[in-house]
Amino acid sequence: MNRKSGNLVSEKVMLKHKMSAAKNLLRFLGATAFVSLGAAALNFVVDPLQLFRPARLFAAMYSPDSRMQDAGLVRSQQFDTVFMGTSLAIHFRQSDIDRLLGVKSLKLSMTGSTSHEQSFVIAAALERHPKRVIWQVDDWIFRDAAEVDQDIYLPADLYRRNIKGVAGYLFSGAMARESAWIMARSIPPLAPLVARLTNGVMFKFPISRVDDINILRPEVDVHEAYNAKRTADAFRSITDPVRSVYLAEGYQYEAMVKNFETDAVGLIAKNPDVKFDIYFPPYSILQWVAMRDASASMLQLVYDFSAYAARRVAAFPNARLHDFRAIAEVTHDLGNYADVIHHSPAVDMKVLSWLAAGTYAVDRATPLASLERLKAQVAAYKAEDLER
Amino acid sequence: MLFNSYPFIFLFLPAALLGYFALGRFGNLLPVIWLALASLAFYSFSNWQFVGLLLGSIAFNYFIGLLLIARRLRAGTRFAVLAIGVAGDLLVLGIFKYAGFLAANLNALFSTGFSVKVLLPVGISFYTFTQIAFLVDAYRGKVAGYALPPYALFVTYFPHLIAGPILHHRDMIPQFERSESKRPDPHLILCGLIIFAIGLFKKTCLADGIQPLVALAFGPNTPSFDQAWIGALAYTFQLYFDFSGYSDMAIGISLMFGIFLPLNFNSPYKARNIIDFWRRWHMTLSQFLRDYLYIPLGGNRRGPALRYVNLMITMALGGLWHGAAWTFVIWGVLHGLYLCINHAWSNFGPAIGPRVAPAANLAAFALTFLAVVVAWVFFRADSLSSALYVLSKMASPSQIAFGRGEMADGVFIAIYAGIAWFAPNTQTIMGYDHANRTVGGALDGSRLRPLFLYATAAVLAFGILGIQQYSEFIYFRF
Numbered sequence: 001m002n003r004k005s006g007n008l009v010s011e012k013v014m015l016k017h018k019m020s021a022a023k024n025l026l027r028f029l030g031a032t033a034f035v036s037l038g039a040a041a042l043n044f045v046v047d048p049l050q051l052f053r054p055a056r057l058f059a060a061m062y063s064p065d066s067r068m069q070d071a072g073l074v075r076s077q078q079f080d081t082v083f084m085g086t087s088l089a090i091h092f093r094q095s096d097i098d099r100l101l102g103v104k105s106l107k108l109s110m111t112g113s114t115s116h117e118q119s120f121v122i123a124a125a126l127e128r129h130p131k132r133v134i135w136q137v138d139d140w141i142f143r144d145a146a147e148v149d150q151d152i153y154l155p156a157d158l159y160r161r162n163i164k165g166v167a168g169y170l171f172s173g174a175m176a177r178e179s180a181w182i183m184a185r186s187i188p189p190l191a192p193l194v195a196r197l198t199n200g201v202m203f204k205f206p207i208s209r210v211d212d213i214n215i216l217r218p219e220v221d222v223h224e225a226y227n228a229k230r231t232a233d234a235f236r237s238i239t240d241p242v243r244s245v246y247l248a249e250g251y252q253y254e255a256m257v258k259n260f261e262t263d264a265v266g267l268i269a270k271n272p273d274v275k276f277d278i279y280f281p282p283y284s285i286l287q288w289v290a291m292r293d294a295s296a297s298m299l300q301l302v303y304d305f306s307a308y309a310a311r312r313v314a315a316f317p318n319a320r321l322h323d324f325r326a327i328a329e330v331t332h333d334l335g336n337y338a339d340v341i342h343h344s345p346a347v348d349m350k351v352l353s354w355l356a357a358g359t360y361a362v363d364r365a366t367p368l369a370s371l372e373r374l375k376a377q378v379a380a381y382k383a384e385d386l387e388r
Numbered sequence: 389m390l391f392n393s394y395p396f397i398f399l400f401l402p403a404a405l406l407g408y409f410a411l412g413r414f415g416n417l418l419p420v421i422w423l424a425l426a427s428l429a430f431y432s433f434s435n436w437q438f439v440g441l442l443l444g445s446i447a448f449n450y451f452i453g454l455l456l457i458a459r460r461l462r463a464g465t466r467f468a469v470l471a472i473g474v475a476g477d478l479l480v481l482g483i484f485k486y487a488g489f490l491a492a493n494l495n496a497l498f499s500t501g502f503s504v505k506v507l508l509p510v511g512i513s514f515y516t517f518t519q520i521a522f523l524v525d526a527y528r529g530k531v532a533g534y535a536l537p538p539y540a541l542f543v544t545y546f547p548h549l550i551a552g553p554i555l556h557h558r559d560m561i562p563q564f565e566r567s568e569s570k571r572p573d574p575h576l577i578l579c580g581l582i583i584f585a586i587g588l589f590k591k592t593c594l595a596d597g598i599q600p601l602v603a604l605a606f607g608p609n610t611p612s613f614d615q616a617w618i619g620a621l622a623y624t625f626q627l628y629f630d631f632s633g634y635s636d637m638a639i640g641i642s643l644m645f646g647i648f649l650p651l652n653f654n655s656p657y658k659a660r661n662i663i664d665f666w667r668r669w670h671m672t673l674s675q676f677l678r679d680y681l682y683i684p685l686g687g688n689r690r691g692p693a694l695r696y697v698n699l700m701i702t703m704a705l706g707g708l709w710h711g712a713a714w715t716f717v718i719w720g721v722l723h724g725l726y727l728c729i730n731h732a733w734s735n736f737g738p739a740i741g742p743r744v745a746p747a748a749n750l751a752a753f754a755l756t757f758l759a760v761v762v763a764w765v766f767f768r769a770d771s772l773s774s775a776l777y778v779l780s781k782m783a784s785p786s787q788i789a790f791g792r793g794e795m796a797d798g799v800f801i802a803i804y805a806g807i808a809w810f811a812p813n814t815q816t817i818m819g820y821d822h823a824n825r826t827v828g829g830a831l832d833g834s835r836l837r838p839l840f841l842y843a844t845a846a847v848l849a850f851g852i853l854g855i856q857q858y859s860e861f862i863y864f865r866f
Contacts, residue, residue: 021574024841028578031845032585032852039853173593173853 039176043169046179048205050076051161051169058186061178061205062213066090066110067117068204069213071158074125077210079106082125084118085136087111088281088341091216092348100352103132107213114145117154119263124159126267132275134355135264137309139302142259143250178205216345226344227335234339235286235383239293251298256305265312268319277355278313279322280306282347285331287340288378303375310367321362322355323370326377389433391584391637392591392855400430404546405572405644412570419570420537423645427546431511438509441480446543448476449519450536456526457533470527474520481516484509489712511550513709515543517676522557524680531557538564545647547638551631551863553652553672560647569646579818579828580643585848586814587636591861592854595630598622598804601797605778606768612789616781618797623768624761625804627862628657631670634861636814648825651815657760657808660752662726663734665760677706696731700724710767715775719766726759 046058049072054060060076063069081103083092089109097105108121118141122133148156157165169175181203185194195208207213216222268276291299313321330336336344343351354360362370389396404426411418432439452473456466482490484506491504522542525531534542538561548555563569605611605619635652642649652671659665666674682702688695700721707720740748762779769775781787814820820827831840 018574021578025574025578025581027838028581028841028845028848031842032848035846035849036853039849168856171853172856173850174856176853 036171039173040170042179042183043172043175046182048072048175048178048182049158049169051158051166058182059208060210061182061185062207062210063204064207064214065204066108066214067113067121067154068158070108070110070121071124071155073106073108073210074121074128074159077106079104079125079128080130081105081132081134082122082130083107083109083134084122085109085281086113086118086138086141088138088343089136090214091345092352093211093215095211096349096352097134100349101134101356105134106130109136109214111214113141114143114151115141115259115263116145116148117151119267120148120154120156120159122267126271126274130274132277134277135279136281137264137278138281139256139305139309140250142256142263142305144252144255144259174204178203181205222344226338228337231284231286231334231337231340234337235290238340239290251301253301253304257308260305260309260312264309265316268313268316272318274318276313276316276319277322278319279351279355280325281341281351282324282327282330282343283341284334284337284343285328285377285381286334286337286383288325288374289381289383290340292378293383299378303371306371307368310362310371314362314364314367320358321367322358322360323362323374324351324354324360326370326373327360328377331377332381389430390861391634391641392588392851394855397852400426401641401644404430405577408645409570409572412567412572416565416567416570417537420541420564423546424537424541424544427541427544427549430546431544431549435510437507438512441484441509441512442515442544445477445480445515445519446540449473449523449543450539452476452523453526453531453534453539456523457531466527470523473523477516477520477523481512484512486708486712514552514554515549517680517709518555518557519543521554521676521680525557534561545642547642547647548649551634551638551861552670553635553638553650554676555650555672559650563647566646571646573646575828576646577644579820579831580640581848582640582828582844583643583814583818583820584637584640585844585851586817587633587638587640588851589847589854590629590633590636592851592856594804594807595626595633596854596856598626598629598800601800602626602768604797605765605781606770606774611778611781612787613781613785614788614790614794614798616778618794618801620761620765620768620778620782621801621805622797624657624764625801625808627764627767628653628808629804630862632814634863639814639820643827648822648827650822651820653813654815655808655813657757657805658753659756660749661756662723662730662759665756666723666727673706673709677702681705692735696728699727699731703727714772715766715769718772718775719763722763722766726763 044052047053047055048061048063049069050060051072054076062073081097081101083089083094083097083105086109089107090111092107092109094105094107097103097107106125108125110117110121118135122135126133145151148154155165155168158169159165181194182205184190216225264278288299291302310321310323313319325331330343330347330350336347338344360370389400391397404423407422407426408419411422428439428442431442452469455461455469456473461469485508487504487506491500491502494500495502522531534557539557541564542555542557542560543549545555545560599622601622602619604615604622605617606623607619611619632653639649639651650672654668654671656665656669659668682698685698685701686694687698701724703720703724704717705720707716707718707723710716710719765778765782766772766775769778818827819829819831831837
């Protein structure tokens with residue numbers, strides 16, 4: 001009898017413990033859900049990317065991470081012209097584009113971007129029905145690369161605004177941190193202090209004006225950053241036998257043509273009402289000389305690809321190609337560059353004025369004329385006397 | 389499949405738990421089979437092409453084990469069977485992990501032009517080691533007969549399959565055979581969730597958070613003195629929080645199934661000497677190397693000189709186990725050297741008086757940490773030359789950037805160091821006692837402090853909110 005009642009007591013104690021643990025488990029899960037939903041609510045209200053609405057309650061802030069930021073910009077900004085490119089088109093100011101071309105532009109350039117990424121982002125922007133796309137195109141962006149859904153740097157679902165993308169945005173701790181920061185920055189007594197503490201190292205949204213996204217930082221000494229010595233040093237570095245093998249990495253003609261057809265031609269053909277101004281940027285002549293000296297076959301491949309691209313673009317009435325690669329007064333002046341390809345803000349301005357005037361627009365009847373001029377320049381250039 | 393992914397947390401894990409406990413009502417065998425199948429599904433999610441290899445390895449080792457356990461073989465035959473088993477395991481490991489490395493070295497020496505490219509099956513190093521231990525113990529007569537399902541589960545058990553801890557059959561199989569673990573225990577599930585939360589937070593918030601700083605030293609740009617140190621220290625903490633985070637998550641997940649996994653970390657950066665460090669870092673690997681390599685080599689039983697030789701061999705092979713590259717071998721050799729110096733100092737060094745003991749302890753702690761950081765440079769670098777390059781920058785104080793970015797990075801590093809050096813570790817927080825199979829004693833029942841409960845719930849929430857993109861664990865590649 002005693003043993004029976006003892007067992008009953010022990011069973012009751014066990015059951016009580018289990019009930020208590022079960023309650024704590026539910027409390028724990030409830031609290032986890034509460035914190036997660038709180039973070040999502042904060043992200044929804046502040047909406048750092050302005051994905052749901054333009055910033056009204058809180059000051060708009062922008063991120064230099066253009067692959068992420070562009071997803072919000074294509075929703076929140078008013079524009080009639082899309083400006084796309086790689087790092088060669090990253091420092092342009094929208095206000096300069098607007099002033100010189102008489103448009104209302106949206107810069108979506110992404111450093112190191114592939115043609116898949118660029119085409120995908122332009123397509124997202126085209127849903128807002130702009131009239132024009134200005135597209136800085138490098139040959140290397142058409143090399144084979146991960147498709148956007150396998151691309152860990154581009155939040156493709158955020159552009160699509162599907163459940164996965166929106167949930168990823170709302171249930172993001174990093175975004176909640178930015179939301180809290182933007183919220184604090186909008187509280188008047190805290191605003192000056194928070195603004196002073198805001199920098200790109202600690203926070204992803206340090207830019208307060210859309211025009212300032214990824215412009216050359218004001219503290220950069222342009223003469224220090226862009227000069228002939230740096231360009232020559234960069235040339236020597238990429239032509240060093242140890243590194244020069246990387247110059248030809250990933251170049252395959254068939255793959256590049258296929259990607260060009262899918263990412264560029266496909267977009268142009270699908271949007272006959274949109275005017276596409278595609279331009280080949282003015283690399284320094286040393287970029288071509290480096291290819292010439294490191295791998296003649298690769299240089300020929302790039303020439304062939306250029307020729308193909310020029311002919312294909314010429315076939316579309318809504319597309320125009322501008323070729324700035326053979327403008328010797330710019331490309332041979334090494335003082336215009338920070339390395340063998342990246343040109344100075346002064347050249348940015350020239351690019352815009354050339355685009356506005358159509359100075360170097362390729363004639364549809366002779367689409368390869370500028371390429372032939374470039375070939376002659378490259379063949380003639382001697383790199384022996386570069387500044388040390 | 390990654391522990392730090394939404395499909396795992398919200399689909400796979402709840403389904404595996406539900407199936408396990410639901411089948412627990414029908415006996416002891418079905419849940420074991422379910423868990424083994426779930427583990428294979430987990431593995432096949434991203435490594436489907438190697439499921440056959442895994443199953444073949446299980447079948448091969450189980451068969452060899454059966455021969456060693458069940459058959460009355462003569463001593464010579466038993467040894468031959470063991471040799472075939474171990475050689476078979478090492479051959480497979482060698483083909484998949486080291487063939488490319490061997491070919492590259494032969495090519496470098498003799499310009500053969502011969503190259504081998506073999507995909508590395510994830511987790512092969514871990515499941516090979518666990519099974520070699522099983523065979524050796526079977527040979528030593530320390531293994532009772534195991535049925536196939538618990539054995540297969542022991543090898544495939546998904547919390548440990550991909551990156552450890554390295555399990556021991558004597559620890560695990562009896563747990564799989566216990567009927568108590570087949571009934572849901574809310575206390576164990578709660579404690580498991582909290583341990584999982586701490587691990588997830590370590591991975592998604594701490595390790596992934598500091599990862600961009602690593603590129604300062606190991607990225608394409610030439611680092612200055614301070615950038616090289618920031619990068620090396622960032623990797624030191626990234627690796628710790630990544631791997632210990634993974635181990636915590638494995639322990640936490642397993643606890644939800646009522647299974648206690650061995651500890652793998654015990655605040656290694658608090659170590660005061662290298663011997664102590666290796667008792668705290670990747671503890672299950674250290675134990676494996678000690679029991680199945682160092683001691684069979686002779687350990688310290690054949691005089692001090694051979695002890696040092698054995699230490700060097702053990703650590704060099706331990707380095708090679710991590711990866712087929714000379715950087716890992718050098719990392720292992722460096723630690724072997726550290727251990728030899730440590731043992732020599734213990735035997736022949738001066739005695740430390742009580743008055744200077746605090747200062748000596750501090751110096752020993754700093755020196756140990758410094759030695760570990762230097763060795764990690766080899767572990768992280770892509771090649772010996774880039775490791776030496778980073779080390780040369782760490783030794784060149786003439787070039788210092790120390791801009792606003794470096795200052796902010798320095799604050800980050802200090803916070804991480806503070807956590808690694810001064811915060812209690814997961815097992816201390818949770819009272820996790822692997823040997824006695826107890827956990828959360830202080831948190832049990834009515835004594836559970838609500839603040840702790842809600843704080844850890846917030847940690848889980850932050851861990852989940854920190855999941856941003858596909859972020860593999862560093863030890864997946866070993």
